[in-house]
Amino acid sequence: MKKAIISVLFVLSFFSTVTAQEDTTYAQITIIDSYITPELPHKFVLSFFTSDSCFSSVKIENKYSFKVSEKPTDTHKIEIDLSPLKFDSLLLHYTITAANKSNKQYTQSFEVVLSDESMLVKNRNLNLFNVCCIGGVIFGLPSPTIIFSGDNTYFALSKEIPLFSFYFSGYSAPSSYIGVEYRYIPKFDAKNQISIGYKQIFYPRLIEFISPGVNYFNNFLGGSGVSFEATAGLFKFNDTFTLFIRYRFNQFLGDDKSHFHEISIGLYSSFFSLNL
Numbered sequence: 001m002k003k004a005i006i007s008v009l010f011v012l013s014f015f016s017t018v019t020a021q022e023d024t025t026y027a028q029i030t031i032i033d034s035y036i037t038p039e040l041p042h043k044f045v046l047s048f049f050t051s052d053s054c055f056s057s058v059k060i061e062n063k064y065s066f067k068v069s070e071k072p073t074d075t076h077k078i079e080i081d082l083s084p085l086k087f088d089s090l091l092l093h094y095t096i097t098a099a100n101k102s103n104k105q106y107t108q109s110f111e112v113v114l115s116d117e118s119m120l121v122k123n124r125n126l127n128l129f130n131v132c133c134i135g136g137v138i139f140g141l142p143s144p145t146i147i148f149s150g151d152n153t154y155f156a157l158s159k160e161i162p163l164f165s166f167y168f169s170g171y172s173a174p175s176s177y178i179g180v181e182y183r184y185i186p187k188f189d190a191k192n193q194i195s196i197g198y199k200q201i202f203y204p205r206l207i208e209f210i211s212p213g214v215n216y217f218n219n220f221l222g223g224s225g226v227s228f229e230a231t232a233g234l235f236k237f238n239d240t241f242t243l244f245i246r247y248r249f250n251q252f253l254g255d256d257k258s259h260f261h262e263i264s265i266g267l268y269s270s271f272f273s274l275n276l
Contacts, residue, residue, distance in 0.1 A: 029096055029108050036082065036092075036114055044112065046094075047077040054098040060085070061093060072101055082114075090114045138241060143266025147185060149258070158183040158264060162273040173209075174270050176200045181215070190219035195227065208233035208242045217250065225252040225259075233268060242268045 028051040037043045046058060046068070053072035059065045064085055068078045076098075092112050099105045142157040160181035165174035176199060183193040197215030204210060211231040218224045229248040236242045244266060251259045 029098060029106065031110065034110060034112050036112060038115060041081055041083045042114075042116055044078075044080040044082055046080070047075075048096065050074050050076065050098045052098075052100045054100050056096060056098045059095045059097070061087060062095070068096075087114060090117065138238075139267060139269055139272060141267060143246075143264045145183070145262050145264035147188070147260055147262045149188075149260035154185055154187050156183055156185040156188075156262070158266070160266070160268075162268070162270055165270045165273040165275050167275060173203065174201060174273075174275070177270060177273060183217075190221045190223060193217055193219045197227070197229075199229075199231070208236050215248075223252055223256055224254070225250055225256075227251065231268075240269050240271050244268050 030049045030051075032047040032049065033045055034048075035045055037045060044060070048056075050056065051074070053074050054076075055070065055072060056068040056076045057065060058068055058078065058080075060080075066078060066080055069076045090113060092114050093109060094112065095107055095109045097105060097107045140159070142159045145156040145158050147154040147156050158181055160179045162174075162177040162179045165177040167173075168175040178196070178198055181195045181197070183195070185191050185193070195215040195217035197213050199211045199213035201209050201211045209232075211233070213229045213231065215227045215229065216224070217227055227248050227250040229246055231244050231246040233242040233244045246262075246264045246266070248262045248264070249259065250262065251257075
């Protein structure tokens with residue numbers, strides 16, 4: 001068990017170190033405005049900063065490309081008339097590409113909501129309701145968890161729901177969130193546990209994210225404690241969900257000084273949280 005924990009922490013530390021070394025050579029993108037005007041004709045208003053003077057372009061839904069800045073600058077803005085364009089979903093994905101004078105490129109993906117259904121293609125297979133239902137089913141899948149307590153090993157199922165997501169550096173992706181989690185451990189004395197915690201998110205270049213966090217948990221039988229965790233978002237699929245692996249150390253408070261470790265794998269998405 002100790003070797004497994006050390007291995008997980010070493011991998012997370014390695015990714016963080018490599019990221020810190022690489023990110024300094026690339027322009028960072030910070031969104032200022034990203035919205036679609038409600039009045040006709042609908043326009044996509046986009047503005048953003050780059051940490052270096054760059055040329056920039058944007059591609060919507062991986063098929064509509066537009067130049068934003070044809071001269072190097074750190075402030076970029078464009079308004080795109082969406083009238084001639086058609087989309088398959090109300091949730092639009094777009095990608096910004098920035099290139100500095102040395103032609104070093106940095107690409108980052110974002111999302112914006114289309115409010116007018118008339119801009120969707122006809123005979124589409126999925127509408128927004130269906131997308132939300134399917135996404136809700138996928139997001140609702142529990143996370144399989146292995147718990148190590150002393151010499152015993154237990155299987156558990158858990159599910160974390162991000163309640164509030166905070167966007168401190170633009171609107172591209174959350175910088176942190178507050179989440180609540182329910183955990184069921186069939187062979188534990190305290191089978192049901194609930195926790196609430198704060199998670200900080202960092203975005204390296206090699207994986208989707210790294211997130212340290214701290215939680216308070218309660219087992220409904222008078223036992224409570226704190227836990228410390230490290231999460232690695234491995235890869236994103238469907239442009240909404242990220243597969244993650246998490247290590248957590250749980251310490252009971254009060255008279256009960258026992259502790260236990262857990263390793264889990266699951267899905268993360270900020271799509272269903274309240275964005276602040």
